[in-house]
Amino acid sequence: MTAPTGSVPASGRSARWVAYDVLRAVHESDAYANLLLPSTIARAGLTSADAGLATELTYGTLRREGTYDAIIADAAGRPVTAIDPPVLDALRLGVHQLVAMRTPSHAAVNETVRQVRQAAGKAAAGFANAVLRRVSERTPGEWDERLAAAARSDDERLAVRYAHPVWVIRAFRRALAAEGRADELDALLDADTTAPVVTLAALPGLAERPAEATATPYSPIGFRSAGGDPASVVAASGGLVRVQDEGSQLAALALARAVPVRAGEKWLDLCAAPGGKTAVLAAEALAHGASLEANELSPARAGLVRDSVAAIPLPVPVSEEDGRTRAAHGRYDRILVDAPCTGLGALRRRPEARWRKQPADVPELAALQAELLAAAFDALTPGGIVAYVTCSPHLAETAAVVSEALRTLGDRVEELDARAVVAALSSAPIDLAAPADGSGRAQLWPHRHGTDAMSISLLRRR
Structure with a gap:
């Protein structure tokens, strides 16, 4: 994005300006913070310490944006929609420093006001100064009590406390209740506001x-670095080690190891970007004499898949087609459908997703997911297996899609016990609750497993 008027060039920007630039791009251009922040840090030439500060400012602010907006609206005496977006993003960063980072109030206020003056002018700086002074007059605990008292329902109180939209809270409650564990809702919401451990x-x-x-406790191929920058570990491996959530590792391994592999099997990753699961499947295919193809509709994202498998000594052709038609090009023994979804299971790593998605997005996504699963099933050989995976615990994207597939396909399909498969490949005992619907679906959770909320279902063609 264009640097704010009067600011310094990108190569000399401070940690606060890097965080501000990323927030502006997230809100103005629908950028993804996890993709943009590393390159912005690199262009700014930040030290390791300043890079850490920029990361905390960016992700911490995005994770708790809803709570901070409620505080700003209270302190400003106006809704945040009435505040100029460039000023609002600076205020969010300032409130995060005051409320969560416990930065001395004079430093947080003065730095933010200076930033607003450069970005939006003198009048806006005066407004920002007044708002932040009012914010600093209360402790974080006092703000919690004030916002809770103003909430109109228990769900609204949870929304401001844990910075999740009400509709997401209700979806999470239903998903947990399906396992008989609705009492874990607070723990899940709290986990979503905590930075994940890098695996x-x-x-x-x-x-x-x-x-x-x-x-890592569960994935047999996962680990946590002993310290330092994980990027150096990845670089030293030549691409054979990569940063990847443990849940994603388990999802790919569940397909590859659900049943023994026969030499000559053909595999397909139907919705492959960004390519982390593709790489795991490629390594597994190479080890067992199978072949792998990948597909991704977006050309730019297909490039990410090609980069992800470049270091693996197995040719992995990557096509760029709609997955609903791509699957019909052949017959496959194993297909991964890592379907486009709301991403509500990865809010620790992609915090902006909770503010971007709306309840109206779910039916359209669920329809696409069902079509992709149906197309993949039709492309299976007899005895072939499709893994239906979403990085979302929303029942409309998980249980409902699989249930409808089972109903439609009838005696042509058999659901495998994904929980048993994941438990068998796990390095340690893993607590996977049985859903009330009696399905074999495996649901991972941030608060329970330390992973993204990955849903894994395995269907075999008879």
Whole structure:
């Protein structure tokens, strides 16, 4: 995005300006913070300490944006929609420093006011100064009590406390209740507002976990770095080690290891971007004499998939087609449908998703998910398996899609016990609750497993 008027060039920007630039791009251009922030930090030439500050400012502010907006509206005496967006983003960063980082109030206020003056002018700076002074007059605990008292329902109180839209809270409650664990809602919401631990994957058969690293509790290929920048570990491996959520590792391995692999099997990753699961599947295919193809509709994202598998000594052709028609080009023994979804299971890593998605998005996504699953099933060989995976626990995107597929396909399909498959490949006992609907679906959770809320279902063609 264009730098604010009067600001310094990108190569000399401070951590606060880097965070501000990313927030503006997220809100103005629908950018993804997890993709934009690393490159913005690199262009600014930040030190390791300043990069850490920019990361905390960016992700911390995005995670708790709803709460901060409620505080700003109260302190400003007007809704946030009446505040100029460039000023609002600076105020959000300032409130995060005051409320969550416990930055001394004079430093947080003065730095933010200076930023607003450069970005929006003197009059806006005066307004920002007044708002932040009012914010600093109350402790974080007092703000919690004030916002809770103003809430009109228990769900609204949870919304301001944990910075989740009400509709997301209700969807999470229903998903937990389907496992008989609705009492875990607060723990889940709290986990979503906490920065995740960085996990890495050593591609099976191609890389080993560093001796000094700590193995992840569940994925047999996962580990946590002993310290330092994970990017250096990834770079040193030549692409055979990558940063990847443990839940994503388990989802790919569940398909690859659901049943023994026969040499010569053909596999397809139907919705492959950004390519992390594709890489795991490629390594597994290479080890067992199978082949793998990948598909991604977006040309730009298809490029990410090609980059992801470039270091693996297995040719992985990547097509750029609509998955609903691409699956019909052949017959496959295993197909991964990592379907486009709301992304509500990855709010720790993509915090802006909670503010972008709306309830109206779910039916359209669910219809697409059902069509992709149906197309994949039709492309299976007899005995072939499709893994239907979403990074969302929303029942309309998970249980409902699979239930409808089972109803429609009738005796042509058999649902495998994905929970048993994940438990068998897990390095340690894993607590996977049985859904009330009696399905074999495996649901991972941030608060329970430390992973994204990944849903995994396995369907076999009879």
